Amino acid sequence: SSAEGKYTIGISNTVQGNGWREEMVCAMKAQALASGEVTKLNIAHRNTDAAGQLEDIRNLISAKVNAIVVNPADPAGIKAGLEEATKAGIVVVAVDQAVTEPSAYIISNNQEQYAYLGAKWLFQQMGGKGEVFYMRGAAGASADSDRDKGFKKALAEFPDVKVAQEVFTGWQQDQAKQQMLSFLATGTPFNGVWTSGIDNVIVDALVESQAPLVPVVGADNAGFVGQLSSVKGLVGAAVTNPGSIGGAGVTLALQILDGKKPAQQTVLVDPQLWDNATDEGKAKLKAAADPSLSPEWPVSISIPDWTTYTKEQIVACKGPGE
């Protein structure tokens, strides 16, 4: 990394204490450090809603940052704040989700595609028929409703697949596990499980209650990826949903600050699917598996072309000046 940075970057995130978001913030820090262009990061990172994020964005405007990278609590809810930021000459980049503010740049994981890809694979594994246990995220969250669209799209392609039960895990491990166990106790037959990223506890629950190991779809969390190669008889797929999108957001912001505007306003990072049913998938899983990572962290800790930090840097989770 070069000597002196020249930019201050503000970051706004509204979910704290969740492995994915923590990795995202660490990726932002690591990328800022690795780029060598950033003097200081102003990070507003707490649990709040769209109104709270507006407050944070305005505080960042007050702090006179050069760019703001934001993981929006809601695509439309923070429009006013982003508009004010642009007016103040601040570059705005939204990561993970799109925003409705037209002046903002977006580099996003494709949530709809995430769900579609996993669900489609799952339904194929089920032979195109049977019952699926549909474990969603948090009711009322916009990422959850995007994923629901993708799931429903896949479902429409497989008319013989039925939803045995739909539950909201709230993206909480304990709740998800309890729901899985309760569901198992009902004795309802089911042929597959789709999870919105709360995955390893589901495998645990199946194993503990000696239930038949049906195919399970999850995210690329370290714990689940490990299980996919270590749990005997488990067929499953991890769909990538890289938290390192945060690092990509920082990169994009720096490019714009340096005058290299991207061709289009929105960059979508499409997810990949690694299953342990094919050799190709197995190889990818093996390459990605990283038992040293905290089990809640996604293993896809970097995005080719977009992030330049090393694994040590993201794990160290230190930004410029720390």
Place this chain on the structure above:
Amino acid sequence: MSHFLRRQGWVTGLFALLIVLFIVTKLIQPGYGSGDFGSLARAVLPYAFAVAAQTVVVIAGGIDLSVAAMMALTSVTAASMMAGASEEYALFVVPFVLAMGFALGALNGLLIVVTRVPDIVVTLAMLFVLQGAALLVLGAPGGGAAEWLKAMISGTVPIPGLPDAVDAWAPKALLVLIVCLCVIWIPLRRSRLGLSIYAIGSSELAAFRSGVPVKRTRILAYALSGLFAAFGGLALTMSTGIGAPIPGPYLLASVAAVVLGGVALGGGKGGLLGPIVAVFVLRLVRTDLTLLAIDPNVTAIIEGLIMVAVVMFGAFITMRGRQ
């Protein structure tokens, strides 16, 4: 007399703290100006209404755990009604939503009075009910808001006869807050109802024996709380332009600010000014933490420390005063 002084003393102290914080802010960010103050006012708005909602019931000797859920429900209701509707339609939506908050608050009170279940349980149960209802109204964040409503809290009020530089320090959001609170609170405080609310919070038995209609007063206190929460919900919709069915962090924040503002949990004491000033203090602390680019993991520690320290300090002062 001494009690009166002590209470006013606390609010004065909070004001002083707020001023110190403004000075600190100015030191951290010399460019901190009227526009930033406007941002502060807008950030304060939903919190202030949440705190007002909590304050009324706390003074009446209760607690309302459903404040944030009520805000979410009123917010999604307003947003879903206004989505795609005409600007004028909002003129109907606003009173409707306020009435809804009032009615649901009254329902809270009614359930407490009728079932005799402790208020903390009733409002906890209502928290789930209102959250559920919010999800039924809007499954995901969405909806819209009339432009004039959004405009009501952005920008400043031109005050005739004053130079623009002064006007700039009178953000509309602040004025909306002051007007809404004063129009309800000041007459209330002077009315028999207000007195009754303090009375049932102070001693329910003595109030009953003084001829206060305890049940009706309790129901009305919760209804007012619902009304303030509905204002809060509207404020959310006005600032974000949408409604979100998941409640924001307003419940715990409201309880904390109530206590910081010198209102005794247990009832009968305090006023609305203290908690509102406390909200400003808490929001400004947040601003300063962001301006200082403090490690976000440390900000939680700092906010917790400030909360505990201020309340401990208050307790310490009271103890000294008693000796």
Place this chain on the structure above:
Amino acid sequence: MTTSPQQQSPLLDASGVAKNYGAVAALRNASLSVLPGEVHALMGANGAGKSTLVKILTGAISANAGRILIRGEARDIRSPAAARRAGLLPVYQEPSLIPDLDVLSNLRLTGTPVEPFRAWVRELGISDLDLRDTARDIPLAILRVLDLARALAVEPDVLLLDEMTAALPANLAEKVLEVVRRQGDAGRAVIFISHRFVEISALCDRATVLRDGATVGVVDIVPGVEEKIVELMLGTRIEKTKVAARAGQGAASAPALPRIAVRNLRVGTKLNDVSFDLRDGEVAGVVALEGQGQDELFAALAGSIRPSGGAIEVDGKPAKFAHPIDAIRAGIAYVPGDRSEALAMQRSVRENIALPFSAALRNWGPIAMGRERATVASAIQRLQIDTRAQGEVQRLSGGNQQKVTIARWIAADARTILCFDPTRGIDVGTKQEIYKLLRELAGNGKSVLFYTSELEEVQRVCDRVIVIFGGRLVDIFSVEEADEPALMRAAYGLPRGAKADVGILADPSANPSDAPAPEARP
């Protein structure tokens, strides 16, 4: 039964009133009939149901059965507000002002006119009341008087006073009695509950006696009727003699060291330079008007507040009390006058009595249940506590609650007991028990410091009497010298030998208007 045949129709006529609290029948068959212009006493032992009847008449609770006629009309009084509209106004046994509101707001809340209230307050002997004071900061006795003034100010037809004078010092009590008597003269009716016979005979026209929740008689108050009332109240005859076997002569053989020596004790501005001794085997009385510093004296000795000067010696050794536990360790126990200060109201009688056993850190372990049961049972036995509702102390009657506060320290076997007005609101039978108990304690070599607001008790119980006035100890009487007029004069700060009678109670036959009206607060 001596019912006086009267021609007038009653203002208030209640009959067959019953009230159950679960298994406890607070009232079974109570009746009460009050004529215009009379002061009507409602009497009964602790727990007889007097307060319950008052609460029913004034809509604070609802009866299970009964009929209430007001001016001959059947009225259903459902709330205090309804009672107020019907012209019935109570002053309950516990103060009813809202603690966190100032006096003015309290008046506003009840719709009481301010000027008449002010006039009554002055009339009742409180000259320096600030209407902006928060009720919580006002002493109990004054609060009671304010409660009364608030009731008087709306000129009720029937005023119901539940042990109005119990917590009052003599000077305030007198004023109250005067005012009440005038209510009767003005054609209104007063229902007056008190355990003090002097007050009843000085004031009342008739008395209704309750026993175990039922009316057992209505009598005219004539000289010598006390015996009959007591008989009705208790169902048996009780000796109202002086407690015998005083240890007074034991003073000669007293040990060289006093049990407690108070030297130049000072507490803020309230108590100044007070010195006296308390010896083993004696009951020392404390007499003072309201607010003369006696509260602070007791609190300082009990370790509740820290004195600002002077010294307390226990058994000859200087003692510093930072917390009541220090005083308790030194064998000094404090029984506050306000029982709500001493009792955990939702807990059982047993737990309340056994509370001090668990206080110290080393006693936090398992409780020896058998031993506790025995100790508690013997204390209950000794004080004759009515344990029908012992699951929760709050369900006991006022008098029985008071007994529990004392029983605690009997069970804990404290060497010195500081009793602050322990007979407040206790019926005659129980009073006798308590006098006997205090004497017995002294006989067993324990020491008692005994503040009382009823002067006649001094002679029954004490060996010596300490009189406090304006925060200073003004005199110490031996029991022989301590007749009521002498004590009264000393309590007003008058020197010994001054001749004027004080107050309407000094000589019941004297015309009260001849007595000089002393200032309530010097």
Place this chain on the structure above:
Amino acid sequence: MSTSAITPAPIPLGRRVKRFMADRPLIPLIILLVILVVILQILRPGIVNERWIANTIKFAIPLAILAGCQTMTMLTGGIDLSVGTVATMSAFIMATQIVNQDPAVAFLLAMMPAVLIGLVNGIGVGVFRVHPLIMTLGTSLIGTGCLQVYQRTVIASGAKIPDFLAWLGTGVTPILGFAFPNALLLFVPLAALIVFTLARTGFGRLLYAVGDNERATRLSGVQYWQVITALYVTSSLLAGITGLLYIGLIKAPSLSLAEPLVLPSVAAAVIGGTSIFGGRGGYTGTIIGALILTVLTTLLTILQMPEGARRILFGLIVLFVTAAYLRIVEER
């Protein structure tokens, strides 16, 4: 004096039943629990089987212990909102320290924040008289912050769930043909200890008395700060132990592991008949309260309905259960 017996009037059967229940408040609670289970069985025939019972118990236990913390603090008129954070901290520290440390050392490290937070809570409430709600909310914020800072130092060291904890949290032991969750081995003695402490020890007595009338206890020689400090430390320790049990059950260390249990723990204590105003309640009721909530969660999971309707139903049932219970137990 008033020793004369009240005339025994014939009491109608309904009132006799009511009084019987009022004297034994546990019975109506258990009946409510059974009703819920029956409803569950009707809605999903066959669900109430051995496995389901074991699962329910497994999930009810951590909730019940945390609700025990609430019960005890609520007896004194307090509340402990920091239990979720404390449990999470213990769990997270255990799972991350066990990787490189001796189990005993890891255990001690895991319990350290519990003791510390309990001590701070106790001193704040007992000495400085800060309202418990604010005090424990504050320490829980501070604790969460510290955990987040700590987390960054162990991102790369990975995490492991000690086998013993997994055995305790998820394992079952067949006795007499019935699979008993191993967590009962921890819970039964712990619950017995809490019940005994509340009913039969000086400390328990003081909790009730302090919550009822603090001035009275002071005059009886009780030093408030001692009781309160001991109480909050105990509460925190229990929360710490719950954390260890919970991580054994969930097997996924996260920074918000036990947070979702906080509100239900308060609800369980209140449903179980403990008054938030202090002085009244007990632990056996709380245990049933925790079971009721757990069964209710299952019931709502298996019902096919929109999430919003599910939450509404949850709230209504909690309200109904508490109201029905109060109706039955409270005379007057």
